[in-house]
Amino acid sequence: MKINVTPKESNMLPTYLVWVLICSNQIGVGILGFQRIIAEKAGHDAWISVIVAGIMAHFTMLIIVKTLKRYPSADLYGIHIDVLGKRLGKLVSLFFILYCIATAMMILRNYIEVIQTWVFPEIPTGLFAAVFLFLALYTMLGGIRVIAGYTFLTVIVVIWLLLDLYYPLQIAEWNHLLPVMEADISKIWGGAMSMSLTIIGFEIIYVLYPYIKEKKSVGASAQFGLFLTNLIYLVLMVVALVFFSEGQLAKTIWATLNLKKMVYLPFLERFEFVAIPLWLFVIMPNIMLYSWAAVRGLKRNFNWSQRKFSYVVIILMFISSLFLITRQQIETLNDIIGRVGLIGSFAYPFILYLLVVIKQAWRRKREAINDESAK
């Protein structure tokens, strides 16, 4: 397996898509109800936790891009092989692949859970899982450009949903935010840790990197995407804090959807019933990108065609979705992925960076010695 990937020019993505893809892959179902979990830990200072988590993400992204820039055009799988050797590298890559599949699963199942709770309580999970996975497969078979296009267009369609925050803000109680910094550092840190499930998604850059045309500006574009996500999270957190009282927020599972309940137009009320279907456009890029990353990993590590692996991964996800039935099971999955995401997305990039630096230094040294002995 080659360490570097050099896709065809026509399959490459322009750099402006990086921030769209990062932003879109971060925002999924977590955004529908992250406020409660953070506020449970940090109270009305939860918005500070959101900022802290955001800054951490920015820093991690810096390291990730630094790691990637040490290679001309490598992805995570190539780096693993380079740094850890063939066997160990494949093993670690396999973990990442499983993580991607599990995350895609989690997003899919959570969205179906939202549908089942809010709209169609009696619809079987498998049915919607099959439909959504079919859509994902159809897009994935078009390649990364089609996935990127889907993401880009849906972001444009859905971004307007933010404007409906005007309605809940009309009855906002800004007093709820005071006094600032009442929670101590450990609580705010705890809140920031709880953001992990919501904020993960930027690690997709590990796999996307070879497909980006101008590698120079990847860092800036990715940071901008992160910033946008963080800004959206911050706004939603603040609006939830001023819209709900603390005790009320602690009982609200999907705070963002509850915010949409306040919207009313002359021809349309109960905006949440519009927002839930529209949310499909938000979660589909997540499912597609994560499955794509997994499929890429499988293709890179286990020489088979990407097309075949796409079918395999999608069918695998469909079957496993049938085993996630109750809310408790979903919560458990969320919890596991939150933890794994915390380690995988925030801690692992630093370790990997260190390994890459050491490996390259060691290699340079050896080459120098070789050169010398050759002389």
Add this chain to the structure above:
Amino acid sequence: MDKEVWKNWFSHTGDMQVINVDETEGRIKLYYLSSMADQKVIHERLLPRMKRLDLKTASISQLEQELAIPANQRVTKPETVIERLLQGNIYIHVDQESYGLSIPTEGKTHRNVTAPEIEAIVIGAQIAFVEELDTNLSIIRKYLPTSNLYCEKYVVGVSIPTEVAVLYMNGIAEQENINTMRQRIESLQVDSIVDASVLAQYLSDNGLTVFPLMQQTERPDRVVSGLMQGQLAVIVNGSPFAILGPTSLIQFLHSPDDFYFRWGIGTFVRLLRFVAIILSLLLTPAYVASLTFHYELIPADLLISLAQSRSRVPFPPLIEALLLEGVIELLREAGARLPTKVGQTIGIVGGIVIGQAIVQAGFTSNILIIIVALGALSSFIAPSYMLGATVRVIRFPMILLSGMWGGIGIAVGFSFLITHLLRQKSLGRPYLSPFFPLRISDLKDSAVRLPIKYFSRLPVFYSRDPKRRFSPNEADKIDDIDD
């Protein structure tokens, strides 16, 4: 000459005419098809000149000189003779000579050039293509009297050859596109093509999609502006429609008169069409979804009048909507098939009488009638009839999806549509350009139409290296106030 082939054909062609020029001996003969050739040419031009010669001894080369026939009109093989005769040529045969002569005449069945009917516009040239390739070519050449207008002729069809011309502007059209088009036409292995629409389907990148991947137009000005922007045009003999490609989806919502009006009006009309097409896809499904699943969405005042209008309808909204959409499609199809005068009557009968009766009989609610009519109207607003038809067809799966899963179904439908469109290509170019891949400079001519001064560069869509057309500085130069 293979006598057998000739004789067999001769005896099976009733409109074959033979004239013995030298009256008695029958040494020199004129052959032509009375249905194809122009007989005036024989009596006014050929015969008087031929009679100047001594017909008893005249050789074929003498005739050639006298009639000033270019050398490429010499024919030797009987197959070629038949081919030429079928094209409306007159064939001169002289006994004991190694070759004959064919003289092209203008075919008989020519329709006069008329105003466009399918793509009628208010302001702009009132001229449409006809079925004759050369006429169409001459119309285009009149618009573009330049040596840079390249025209490549091909013959398509194994058993029935049809003349096809590919036009493009040298220096503007992208070489890659020209090569793709050439290669597709050359590698085409078909028995025959009847119409340009059929050829367009053969040339499409994806034969399975319901979306038109090549533009077809009867308007020369559309072809000319397409050529000037770098598109390729294909004209098929026998079809009054030219094929334009590569094309993006948004161009099916463009009409030449968007540019004939001022930019504000052009933009307004384009946005109207854009919104109308989306509404056409959304209105009836939204009705079905909200009445079947999401009654909470509707404000109370609207809800009561909606419910009242539906109170006598025995069907669920899905069946109701499918029924009415079906009726509308019936009316449209019947209206298109019937002669113009009857068609209008049917439209009125269908629209008013059936509509009224359906509501009174309690088959549908009158609010649905409004919605379906609006949806149908919106689909007709597309300047391209092809796209309008596509939109009308994809409404039905949309309605079914909305009847099954409400809003989620609509989202699933649109999601599929987005991916499907993203996967389409026209001559290898992305179909959703300039939205994806985003070409900011091409947005000037997409869902909006910006002022002319921004059009100093060619669209990126057609060519990778857009050339400057005129200096924008010239256009930008404005005097200061009160100078």
Add this chain to the structure above:
Amino acid sequence: MSLQNRSFHQTFRWVMALLALTTAGCAEKQILDETGLVTVIGYDQTEDGLIRGTILVPVINPEADEKIQVASAVGLTSKGIRDKVNLQMDKRVLGGQLRVALYDEKLARKGIISIVDTLYRDPTIASRLYLCVTTEETSKIITFPYKEEGNIGMYLYRMIDQNVHGEKIPSSTIHEFLRSYFSAGSDPFLPLIEPKGDELRIKGLALFHKDKYIGWIDTNEAFLIKLIRDFFEAGSYETSLPRSALGLPNKKNSARRADRFYLVFDTLSSQSKVKVTRKSPPNYEVTIKLSARIYELGEPISLTKEMLAKIEKALEADLEQKLKNMLKKLQKLEVDPIGFGEMYRASTRGARQMKHDEWHNLYKQSTFQWKVKVKLVRSGIME
């Protein structure tokens, strides 16, 4: 089996699968005209401690004489009541269009949180649902044959909505009720509805301690609450000022007090600022800045500059007095609809853990300083 046959079988199988998907995969329908859309629901306390629920469903059939359909049932839980009500209806009763929920005074005194919470938990119920307390039994109010408005649910909804938007009473949706309920430093309030002859009217604001109805204040006092709580707008207000303060002689009038001068003003904008100046016991400094125009005068007087200044002064004194009286009343009732506790929490570090009763202990001892600034900007089109 021939090849052709097999391909036919395959197609057939696909078509069957598709059909199965479309029939089995359909979501549960709730077709508009097959559902009874409840617009108003009323809850009463019955003598034996159960809850009687009454619903009103508009009849959609335009040919029907009766415009509404009413059903009621007795049960322990609101969902149980709904199931019983369903037994009496020809259409499935659904709550997605519920606009107003009424609670009878007796029930409200016992606490209504469990009923309100179930409504809020139901994703089909709107967050903008208005809750009201009624002086009479809600079943009577809902079943009463109103002449002017057939559908009393929509009527009530519009009545409350209009008054909330017209800035007469503070908004009290289910969301806001629960927001106050779940915060230690404020108490919910709801409009109090009473039947009057053939009609209904908003009597005032019903005040709650936690979820228990304690007492009520009239709409004029409700306006004062709005003045403190809400920014920017407050609607119009009728008041009387002592004639002496304006320098006017007393005037005999049968309907009005001789020493008062009556006027109506309309607030164009209002700003309130609450400052906690002392923590224990809390002392509040409430500054209210009002810019208003005179809407109506009880008798024609010339509005000179001096006169306007006098009116402003008198209005300030009048409002301050009324605010004082109202606050006393609220403190006595042990209700905090304005949310002074919330303001206390916001300005005091470490008060986050404060419980509801802890706050009320403080509330009893709280003192208030009032500062009202009135600015009359316009006085109609006549000088």
